[in-house]
Amino acid sequence: xxxxxxxxxKDAHPLFAYLTRQAPFEGLDLNDPRTKLLxxxxxxxxxxxxxxxxxxxxxxxxxxxxxxxxxxxFEPSVDPMDMEPAGQARGSTITNPSSxxxxx
Numbered sequence: 178x179x180x181x182x183x184x185x186x187k188d189a190h191p192l193f194a195y196l197t198r199q200a201p202f203e204g205l206d207l208n209d210p211r212t213k214l215l216x217x218x219x220x221x222x223x224x225x226x227x228x229x230x231x232x233x234x235x236x237x238x239x240x241x242x243x244x245x246x247x248x249x250x251f252e253p254s255v256d257p258m259d260m261e262p263a264g265q266a267r268g269s270t271i272t273n274p275s276s277x278x279x280x281x
Contacts, residue, residue: 185231193232196239200250201230211254 184193205212215234219226226233236253240260251260 185226189231196247196250197230197232199247200239202233202252203250205233205252206254209254212252215253 182190182193184190189197205216207213207216216227219233234253238251238255238257238260240248240251242248249260
């Protein structure tokens, strides 16, 4: 359960291969300062990561609806709370699991 898996390339774990097929890469928001830094780093150190639809870096997020469909992909610099409008548009709710613990 806690082993390292590949998320890119021909050896990518089937889950991540599926997610990236369902929600292709739409580009990076280079108006965001954090994204500019990430883009510059990737260009310098891992330019191959910028090609294609694969995951670009840690913290790429995917919003999945209750029926298991991929709703949207969010790149690393997107804050999880900024994902909420996409979830609401699909009739989903996004909750913070740590805040849910106090409600039980």
